[in-house]
Amino acid sequence: MLRVRPITAADSGLLEAIAVESGTGFTSLPDDAALLKHKIEQSIHYLHQAVSTPSPVTYLFVLEDTESGEVLGTCGITSAVGLDAPWYHYHVGTIVHASHQLGIYNEFRTLYLCNDYTGSSELCSLYLRPAHRGGGGGGLLSRSRFLFMAEHRQRFSDRIIAEMRGFTDQHDSNPFWEGLGQHFFSMHYQQADFLTGSGNKVVIAELMPKHPIYIHLLPAEAQAVIGRVHPDTEPACRLLKAQGFRYEHYVDIFDAGPTLAARPDEVDAIRRSRRVEVVIDAVPAPKDARTYLVSNTGCSGFRCIQAALQPTLNKVRLSAEMAAALEVKAGDPVRLVSLPGT
Secondary structure, rough: OEEEOOOHHHHHHHHHHHHHHOOOOOOOOOOOHHHHHHHHHHHHHHHHHOOOOOOOEEEEEEEEOOOOOOOEEEEEEEEEOOOOOOOEEEEEEEEEEEOOOEEEEEEEEEEEEEEOOOOEEEEEEEEEEEHHHOOOOOOOOHHHHHHHHHHHHHHOOOOOOEOOOEEEOOOOOOOHHHHHHHHHOOOHHHHHHHHHHHHHHHHHHOOOOOEEEEEHHOOHHHHHOOOEHHHHHHHHHHHHHHHEEEEEEEEOOOOOOOEEOHHHHHHHHHHHOEEEEEEEOOOEEEOOOEEEEEEEEOOOOOOOOEEOOOOOOOEEEEEEHHHHHHOOOOEEEEEEEEEOOO
């Protein structure tokens, strides 16, 4: 059975492997063993703390096979971005140049450097290893975060964002960076990408132009990828949009990948999730049972699975295997939500 749980120190090797194989553009998990170790230690520490307000900490989770113990992927949530260092985006806006006397009216799309998403909670670090894609694990990883957020609302902001990985070509080059960023820095996109993931995003951002950038003056290749996601990120982008996230015309300052945003009560899985009491029963779910995401109510001991269930208003029947995976017993509360289309 697949389940999501918080990351542990024993998962450090897996996280390092993911940092390498995820490639350029996956800035939240850079190929830096010391930094990854710090992220793991920080996540473990704060999940064991009583927290009443959002803070600049990232909670990391992994997807594991309970039978083999193999870890298949990872995901994370940053409680609040931009509280320890400025959080930059480009806002895609419009500037009008007009002259009534000459009968001229022109609208130009622009990029404006801003910090508008400061304090938002961020969904990040979603990665499922290639050999395990296509079996529903990615959806479980992504959606499990919503049950955690619903159960522990005090840890998160009233706005949630997700920076989608921007487009890169077959040479791991980003046309937006080549058309804009590299003119202000003497470095390749891969180097800038590493520096960003290693915590130097502010240093680089401070060197970016502060005045509005006219998009039509950029190379056509750079213009074409503004708001475009990496092919590997398209499934995650579709899932978030189906959950209620939307593109609000903000893009990453390096690769121009789109940022999606939503209020917690606009997120389908958060809004519809509810608590019920566990009943352990060996009788299998009927054939018409719907597929549910179900988690325990723990924090450092958070567990989440996906299963065919038929809950009542106040109770849900789980098999002994499901209960063991969730580490719950009869009478314990769990949080659940039905999956779309089931």
